[in-house]
Amino acid sequence: MNKIYVLDTNVLLQDPFSIFSFEDNEVVIPAVVLEEVDSKKRYMDEIGRNARQVSKLIDRLRENGKLHEKIPLENGGSLRIELNHRSFHQLQEIFIEKTNDNRILAVAKNLSLEEATKENGKPVILVSKDTLVRVKADAIGLFAEDFLSDRVVEVDDIYSGFCDLYVSTETLNQFYERGEMALSDFTHHSFYPHQFLILRDALGSSSAIAMVDSSGKSIKKLTTKEPHIWGIKPRNVQQTMGVELLLRNDINLVTMVGKAGTGKTLLALAAGLLQTEDYGLYKKLLVARPIVPVGKDIGFLPGEKQEKLRPWMQPIFDNLEYLFNTKKPGELDAILAGMGSIEVEALTYIRGRSIPEQFIIIDEAQNLTKHEVKTILTRVGDKSKIVLMGDPQQIDHPYLDEYNNGLTYVVEKFKDQSIAGHVKLVKGERSSLAKLAADLL
Incomplete structure (x- = not known):
């Protein structure tokens, strides 16, 4: 089932091209988000640069149609600027102040309630890098997610540059004598260029530091x-x-x-x-x-x-x-x-x-x-x-x-x-x- 993703301002300011990260789903940008982006475009830092990039990108997308009526994206999804669903009625007893964060929450909540009345209504998900916005969304019954497409690696996969490798005592002795060895002589694993290997024998009584060469096919002693x-x-x-x-x-x-x-x-x-x-x-x-x-x-x-x-x-x-x-x-x-x-x-x-x-x-x-x-x-x-x-x-x-x-x-x-x-x-x-x-x- 297709989904509706409502984007918070911080998602666009972190990655201006984030609107293309949601595959064939519908992306909704509340009007208040455009106001916030506009207030940042004069900054002379990375946030200002991204704000200007977002403005130019959305302006180019206007050529594909009226933004408030949903326009197609190259990845099969669609984008629209949400001008309606701004009513604060559903949240006024929970969040008294009409802050920009709460206005974005109101748009997502009202969209969610509207979709719930349809026979084939779509799930509405608020995407924000602000932890408290996601907490607020959960408190009012909204689905909320962090924007993770900008992550380079998953949590447990950060490259350390070295690893332990257990080898036979004979292999370790040969490495000490020669000063270099082909990786294919003692392992089927592949390694990155200039990755360090801490070679250990099975008993753990001796070890050596080796470095994979630039080709990734052999190891050498440190120079x-x-x-x-x-x-x-x-x-x-x-x-x-x-x-x-x-x-x-x-x-x-x-x-x-x-x-x-x-x-x-x-x-x-x-x-x-x-x-x-x-x-x-x-x-x-x-x-x-x-x-x-x-x-x-x-x-x-x-x-x-x-x-x-x-x-x-x-x-x-x-x-x-x-x-x-x-x-x-x-x-x-x-x-x-x-x-x-x-x-x-x-x-x-x-x-x-x-x-x-x-x-x-x-x-x-x-x-x-x-x-x-x-x-x-x-x-x-x-x-x-x-x-x-x-x-x-x-x-x-x-x-x-x-x-x-x-x-x-x-x-x-x-x-x-x-x-x-x-x-x-x-x-x-x-x-x-x-x-x-x-x-x-």
Whole structure:
């Protein structure tokens, strides 16, 4: 049976093309949703861009007919703008205020009541990314769903970049001796390029870390021979994997995810400094992060651009102070000014740039949308390497979650590409307190 899907504003602002995601069913957009979209189109951020995209898309669909009378969509479904069914009579004793959310609920409820009177009435489903709107809908007897079509992966399928593989003792010994083996010699499973395998014998008494080559057909020992990078040594298996990816010249895109305190930023900065300052492989180390506040925004900041950026970039400077072992106030600024090859920037200023021969680190990438992360990756110039990292479980963007953010999007789209590598850091190394807080809280 065909269904009627009533879309909340946040669905369109998250994905302007969401109206094509409901197959051959009927999509209804309440008039109040258009008002909300119109109020956002002047924003100069991702929400504003999506609002403008929605406006243009619906305007083009007008060529197919009158929007309030239902027009066909390419996927076999239909779309209409709901101008009727706005009566608040059914909800006035439950939700007193006529907020936009409640007006959308009223449209869905009235449509549902109308369909219930028909012999072959269709189920009416409200689609919203707002949890409380779905709760309200359930309270008044409406079906409600989250919009999941924008999710890159399902809940249990997020790629970690490594896996355990049990092999015979003989196979493990052969790998130690040769340093490489064809996957077909000991397993029928297929793996992604640059995926790490933790080889263990059946007794669990010995193990080895192997890395699938770029063809995905054989495994090799890790190539990194550095005992430490800028005074930093990997403290666990996953950090060792991360260092391997960061120092490999044939891997242009590295993604690292992990909870707070797992060492993502420190390892990336150390690897960038080693290859920029010591090896001279890159002309500059560029570090950037999106400006998304945690908690209430502190408003406008005084001073020049660098002074304004300092509070947002302070986590980067904290790690640089540790790497340079600075003790006095202003000492780090003097070092960075003297070097001239380290640039700490906000992502706000990256559009339109071309970034060749640079080691690029994008911190807190989980707060980026798919469009924003595409904008960043398409800025990467020749002979550059880019590292995206963050914690998908700590997202401050109102329309993103663990499964649809830009970082997860890149991990999933590039996991089978020979120029990319990924690892999930699982063990906190900042302090015993930080590790306990990340696990318990």
